[in-house]
Amino acid sequence: MPLIDPNVVDLSRLQFALTALYHFLFVPLTLGLTIMLAAMETVYVVTGKQIYKDMTHFWGKLFGINFAIGVATGLTMEFEFGTNWSMYSHFVGDVFGTPLAIEGLMAFFMESTLVGLMFFGWDRLSKPAHLAVTYLVALGSNLSALWILVANGFMQDPQGASFDPNTMRMQFNDFTALVFSADAQAKFVHTSIAGFVAGAMFVMGISAYYILKGRNREFAARSFRMASVFGLVSTLAVVTLGDALGRLDYLSQPTKIAAIEGLWHTSAPPYAPWLIAALPNDATQSNSFEFGVPYVLTPLVAHSFTTPIPGLIDIEQASVPRVDNGIKAIAALQEYGATHSAESLATFTKYESDMGYGFLAQRYAPEQDVNLITPALLPSIEQQAVRDSIPNVFVTFWSFRVMMALGFFFIAIFAFSAYYSLKNQLEKHPLLLKLCMWSIPLPVLATEFGWVTAEAGRQPWTVFGWLPTFQSASSHNIGYMFFSLAGFALLYSAFIAAELYLMFKFARLGPDQHDAAVHHTPADKSISAPIFAKPGFANKSWE
Amino acid sequence: MEIYIALKVLWAVLLGVLLTGLAVMVGMDMGVGVLLRLVGKTDGERRTMLNIIGPHWDGNQVWFILGGGAIFAAFPTLYATSFSVFYVVMILLLFSMIIRPVAFEYRSKVDAKKWRDTWDWAFLVSGALPMIVYGAAFGNVLEGVGFHFSWTGQYYQDESFLSYLLNPFAVMCGVMSLSLAVYQGGAMLMLRGEEPIYSRARTYARLGAIVAAVIFAVGGVWISHMNGYVFTAPVDPGMAATPLGGPAVAAKIGAWHNNFHAYPVLWLAPAIGFIGMIFGALALQLHMKIVGWWLGVLSWIGTISTVGISMFPFLMPSSTTPAESLTVWNSTGSAYNLGWMTFFAVVFVPAILSYTSWCYYVMRGKVKVETVVNDPHSY
Numbered sequence: 001m002p003l004i005d006p007n008v009v010d011l012s013r014l015q016f017a018l019t020a021l022y023h024f025l026f027v028p029l030t031l032g033l034t035i036m037l038a039a040m041e042t043v044y045v046v047t048g049k050q051i052y053k054d055m056t057h058f059w060g061k062l063f064g065i066n067f068a069i070g071v072a073t074g075l076t077m078e079f080e081f082g083t084n085w086s087m088y089s090h091f092v093g094d095v096f097g098t099p100l101a102i103e104g105l106m107a108f109f110m111e112s113t114l115v116g117l118m119f120f121g122w123d124r125l126s127k128p129a130h131l132a133v134t135y136l137v138a139l140g141s142n143l144s145a146l147w148i149l150v151a152n153g154f155m156q157d158p159q160g161a162s163f164d165p166n167t168m169r170m171q172f173n174d175f176t177a178l179v180f181s182a183d184a185q186a187k188f189v190h191t192s193i194a195g196f197v198a199g200a201m202f203v204m205g206i207s208a209y210y211i212l213k214g215r216n217r218e219f220a221a222r223s224f225r226m227a228s229v230f231g232l233v234s235t236l237a238v239v240t241l242g243d244a245l246g247r248l249d250y251l252s253q254p255t256k257i258a259a260i261e262g263l264w265h266t267s268a269p270p271y272a273p274w275l276i277a278a279l280p281n282d283a284t285q286s287n288s289f290e291f292g293v294p295y296v297l298t299p300l301v302a303h304s305f306t307t308p309i310p311g312l313i314d315i316e317q318a319s320v321p322r323v324d325n326g327i328k329a330i331a332a333l334q335e336y337g338a339t340h341s342a343e344s345l346a347t348f349t350k351y352e353s354d355m356g357y358g359f360l361a362q363r364y365a366p367e368q369d370v371n372l373i374t375p376a377l378l379p380s381i382e383q384q385a386v387r388d389s390i391p392n393v394f395v396t397f398w399s400f401r402v403m404m405a406l407g408f409f410f411i412a413i414f415a416f417s418a419y420y421s422l423k424n425q426l427e428k429h430p431l432l433l434k435l436c437m438w439s440i441p442l443p444v445l446a447t448e449f450g451w452v453t454a455e456a457g458r459q460p461w462t463v464f465g466w467l468p469t470f471q472s473a474s475s476h477n478i479g480y481m482f483f484s485l486a487g488f489a490l491l492y493s494a495f496i497a498a499e500l501y502l503m504f505k506f507a508r509l510g511p512d513q514h515d516a517a518v519h520h521t522p523a524d525k526s527i528s529a530p531i532f533a534k535p536g537f538a539n540k541s542w543e
Numbered sequence: 544m545e546i547y548i549a550l551k552v553l554w555a556v557l558l559g560v561l562l563t564g565l566a567v568m569v570g571m572d573m574g575v576g577v578l579l580r581l582v583g584k585t586d587g588e589r590r591t592m593l594n595i596i597g598p599h600w601d602g603n604q605v606w607f608i609l610g611g612g613a614i615f616a617a618f619p620t621l622y623a624t625s626f627s628v629f630y631v632v633m634i635l636l637l638f639s640m641i642i643r644p645v646a647f648e649y650r651s652k653v654d655a656k657k658w659r660d661t662w663d664w665a666f667l668v669s670g671a672l673p674m675i676v677y678g679a680a681f682g683n684v685l686e687g688v689g690f691h692f693s694w695t696g697q698y699y700q701d702e703s704f705l706s707y708l709l710n711p712f713a714v715m716c717g718v719m720s721l722s723l724a725v726y727q728g729g730a731m732l733m734l735r736g737e738e739p740i741y742s743r744a745r746t747y748a749r750l751g752a753i754v755a756a757v758i759f760a761v762g763g764v765w766i767s768h769m770n771g772y773v774f775t776a777p778v779d780p781g782m783a784a785t786p787l788g789g790p791a792v793a794a795k796i797g798a799w800h801n802n803f804h805a806y807p808v809l810w811l812a813p814a815i816g817f818i819g820m821i822f823g824a825l826a827l828q829l830h831m832k833i834v835g836w837w838l839g840v841l842s843w844i845g846t847i848s849t850v851g852i853s854m855f856p857f858l859m860p861s862s863t864t865p866a867e868s869l870t871v872w873n874s875t876g877s878a879y880n881l882g883w884m885t886f887f888a889v890v891f892v893p894a895i896l897s898y899t900s901w902c903y904y905v906m907r908g909k910v911k912v913e914t915v916v917n918d919p920h921s922y
Binding site for chain 2: 004064065068069071072073074075076078079081082083084085086087088089090091092093094095096097098100101102103104105106108109110112113114115116117119120121124125164166167168169171172173175334337338471474475476477480483484487491495498502505506
């Protein structure tokens, strides 16, 4: 079995990472804004105040610009498993494809079909009917996140399926185990609420701009207040769930948690320091520099004072027997494929749980055939395989720290913002308002680093413990990869430019300009002039 | 075992339903995209055309996403192999599908001729290309594709994409699919558009239906002279789903007509296709717009079921290693998985059909140029 060109694997990974990270520039905002739109429209329907309808319209327009690219780039994700990860798709499609299909059936269809009515149905639907549509769009986008993260949860901690040697793939056998996998559920809540934070920061930041400019005062003040409170509550929830996820990783992916903490050697409780900063060196398997707070690591990760946390070098050496068993499993599986003998099946079943480590060793076997591994070759193959069994520590360590630092920054900024907003003192704190404005992209950035922590930390596996990444890719010609990468780079750069241009344009125009052409019903004459005055700002530059 | 076979057949049928739903709904939007510059002469007319499908394109596009997800889950090996084997065209298809939503959202938000012209061309290319690729993929599959598997189930490709993509039969299938899209899109423009959009759309829609009918007839004859695939050893439909170690398969001229010869009642499928296309052209001629639109749906049903029936149980034959051809029997998910998928399909497909119909009902009626141009919410 020829090894897939490692360059093709790397380029496939690069393409997947770029397209996933790009897709996720838009998703958090969709998740958060739909919820906020539903809240704004609810207030409108209950109180009948026009300003809340204007808020729903205006933020809805910005949501629409964002939603379009979110849908478009989501399509890439759904197809890329097949186009670039054929072995992966074959290996887990029976269990991984199912949540993706359910996502389409249950959530994405509803969200995308009804979003048309949400934008175009204002004059054709009664108030409650339109509100129901907005709620269903919000429900749909968050249910989408649920099913996608159930699928992702399977990659992190495969539950609900077992390997079938007759079909050479993981077969689905327990629906509830798949859906209620602790990893999937914790990550769903963590990720979708991170989206709420992004939505809140977006609304708060743009409102801060209007307040600074002295424009659209009432509109901006109400939007700001709603966003700051919503953002504060959401951020606290994200941090709590993040801690829960760390705890789950400690139980199911010890390599990831050790990489996150830059832990090469098993920790000595209770003194073990939690590293604030370090320079992990993956080549020498040590930290060139580290700075930490003693006594924090053990309770933080293990929620105890006495449990040692396994370090990467110790995990590697403990995996050597798993590599030996894995080699036996792969050899038996290959024989079973050819002969279907009961004997080979029995051997495979015995070593099945270490099969993934056999794949890691197969890479270094002569002609990628584990049957050709001689006792003389074994020790070096064992060492190469276990060295491959841990993730890149530098990337995992730092992406986690950036995400976490941003999370604590959000708590502070939302807390101050909510406080001054509730006391009606925002105008006295222009620095805070400017900071809010400049913080708009930060929650999205934090989710991107969160993705890197979770997925880089999962390496070298696509399905943790079962299928290595280098074996998951499609066996493409490298030219194909250059073609697709160049195309994605070109298109996606053009889109981000267009998106930013339009976002800035409509954010600057503001709600009054945007609504200038909308005919208000007579009852809406109550809209007070000061809110919608101040024309002529459109030429001013963004600051 | 019998239940597993029944589930396999059920999902083969549902695959056909999905591919048809996708062709009708996405094809309609693509058709409008292709006709944008041909039917719409002024910016107002073009915007009106976009707003006719404006409230629906997003939902329609999900047929595509659902198609991807459902094939992934119900036919994992088919998904893994076909998407990779057709890499270059799949990527082109993806690019088109990515450009379209952005084009909808952005085109009318900036009032500059150059900006809008650029997006109009984007609509044309991103509408025509996917439909050609969609049809050509059917053509390629009918002809057989060169691939084989390693013992782990990893596919390996045996021929370059140029040799299978650029052949006359596949291109012809691509043109047929584009023609049906133009027919469906044109019929929609007639339903919701006023003069002059109405008359121009009518011309192109009729042309689309007639071209499709001619190609459908030519294709039927052509197929009887080209290789089909047959099992040459007994096959167990309840077999474990793996393309490895299956019964022998051979390529045989005219074999794609075998199922029709065995069960003559199946000739109904191509007949339905012809009825859809020919009577569709006639209905549009007689200004029966709604009937015309539905006959477009019938055309797709007839065409796709004809392809499905002629190949059954093959899904993607391998021209280089026929015994590793992907069939309904060897490339589905497990019985457990298909069971859950069936449950979710039974619950949610009716829901999808009802809220989609409701959306069309709410947004019914003619779209006027003046309304579109004066409405800040329109595309």
